[in-house]
Amino acid sequence: MEEENVNILNFDDALKALNTVSEAFNVNVWIPSKQKEYSFKELEAKQQKNMLSSAMNSSVYNTSFVKNMYNVINSNFLDKENQNIINDFTIFDKFAIAVSLKDKISDETSITFDEKNNIVKKLSLKPIIEKFKTFNTPKSEFLEVDNENFKIKLEISVPTILEELEYEEQINKKEKKVDDIKNTDDIQKIISEAFIGETTKYIKMIYVNGNDLGFNNIDFTKKIRLVEKLPSGILQKILQIVSKWKQEVDSILTVETEVDGKNYTKVISIDGVFFLS
Amino acid sequence: MFLYKVDFPFSEKVINFKELNTKNQLDIEKINLYYPQTSEFSIDYHENFLKIVRECVENKEDFDNLNIIEYVLFCLKLRIVSIGNNIDFNVKNDRDDVNNINIKVNLSEIMQNILNLSLNSLKEYFVDDEVRDMLITIGFPPLNSVKYFSDWMHSGKDVSEIVMESLPFFIKQVKIKNDILDFDNFSFEQRTKVYGSFPVSIKNKIEQLIIGCISKIGENNVFGLEYFKDEKINFYNLFFVNFLRVVFSQNPKGIYEEIYILSNFHVDSNYVMSISPSERKVFISFIKAQQKSKESSTDTITNDMQNMKNSSAVDDLAVEFGDIPPN
DSSP, X not given: OOOOOOEEOOHHHHHHHHHHHHHHXXXXXXXXXXXXXXXXXXXXXXXHHHHHHHHHOOBSSOHHHHHHHHHHHXXXXXXXXXXXXXXXXXXXXXXXXXXXXXXXXXXXXXXXXXXXXXXXXXEOSHHHHHHHTTOOOOOOEEEEEEOSSOEEEXXXXXXXXXXXXXXXXXXXXXXXBGGGOOSHHHHHHHHHHXXXXXXXXXXXXXXXXXXXXXXXXXXXXXXXXXXXXXXXXXXXXXXXXXXXXXXXXXXXXXXXXXXXXXXXXXXXXXXXXGGTO | OOOEEEEOTTTOOEEEEOOOOHHHHHHHHHHHHHSOSSGGGHHHHHHXXXXXXXXXXXXXXXXXXXXXXXXXXXXXXXXXXXXXXXEEEEEOOSOTTSOOEEEEEEHHHHHHHHHHHHHXXXXXXXXXXXXXXXXXXXXXXXXXXXXXXXXXXXXXXOHHHHHHHHGGXXXXXXXXXXXXXXXXGSOHHHHHHHHHTSBHHHHHHHHHHHHHHHHHHTSSBTTOOGGGTTOBOOGGGTHHHHHHHHHHOOOHHHHHHHHHHHHHTTOOHHHHHHSOHHHHHHHHHHHHHHHHHHHHHHHHXXXXXXXXXXXXXXXXXXXXXXXXXXX
């Protein structure tokens, strides 16, 4: 019998060995904004646990999930030579990555179509992965507002995952828990902050009378203060564009089922709970 | 002298050991009396019991690396060698019209039961990924995990959460090509960290396998008797602490009586403390036999005297010597 030459590894080497083998457990993801496929390491057990923890987080914001998902994309991206490219990935690319990683964990995902009537179905995510291959990332759009004294021009684009992370780290660092909401004023405040915050994330550049305000180089606290000064009409237009883009991506994330002759549809939410189902 | 040895199926270790001595047995009875039989004291009882049992082992390092099932098997073997194979339970009956029930338990059969239960539950105990040349072997939690199970038991956490947290203790080894990750060499924190680095698809398979194993091993009672139907292997309630307590439980008064008898027969007390309970029984049986034969010889002399008293020959002898015959 041939004698096997084996090495007993210490803890540090064990982690390295496991890390190396983990890279062989990979998943190819179509990144819509790059129109290209990239390889990612499959989700690790610890990462999955963090995702589940973020699902349990009672914060009214999604900060913990945003951070976890960014960390997963950052550490599981296998094209190390082009590591920085991940910071260009959009939040819609993030959805494609999340769906592919989840599909690798389990063949079927449990979707609740109707909580009240307990309509829950297990579905494959593969059709969504296929649909993402046909999805075109929305191109930047420009909005202009003129009056007698000034001319404002805004560039609107889908935020990158890095911008989304920066926003969460700078604005939502003090997590507001559900228990912190005491009255309707608190709710209104949160909604209005979220509204301005969401809008701000989609603004790439602001030009006033042709001058670049350097919007891209300031932190989100300052960005929000600037956006708050914009005319409400322009904010409304931004919201319309954002809403249109979200509908496009929602159509990709929509699943359907039929129960007792009734059709149900559901837009899958990409959050911590998604990795639980 | 460590005259005995026992080899174990999972760790493939051979443990050399000697019998418990009288002092060890008394110490066990003392902790049996001292620690209440409640879950709060399980870990204290276990730690002290382990100290006593460990004294009987020659290769202590190997012993420390046994898993909990192997530890239970070892303790049973030690009990058989030192005290005996059978236990009589006099069990109270709830019905007034029925006397207490006497249940005889054969420890060798229990050992076999536990061995079968554990081997069956680990029947297919590996996750084999041929593509990546990776083999993960599942095992039972090591002896040094007992403290963690005790903490979990009192943590107030949900059972499913505890089970998920404890899973790294059920991995024995991971083999990647020619490299072996021996989990027995890792602390719990290290085990958890390595476990956290598994790809989720592999982790899911491991999870299913371990949960299947935990359920299967807890299906049947370890005694194989209806009366003990609730005595099942369950790591999460430290089943084995109470089980061993029952198996090693003896009447301390009886032990002290035997020591007292032996001392009265000039057997050196240090020597008594150093011999095993089985040896002590042998000495006691000698003494009892001697006492019995003494009693029967005393009876013979008394009878002879009585017979002599009633004999006419005695009277004749007395008269011959000018004496008065006895009444």
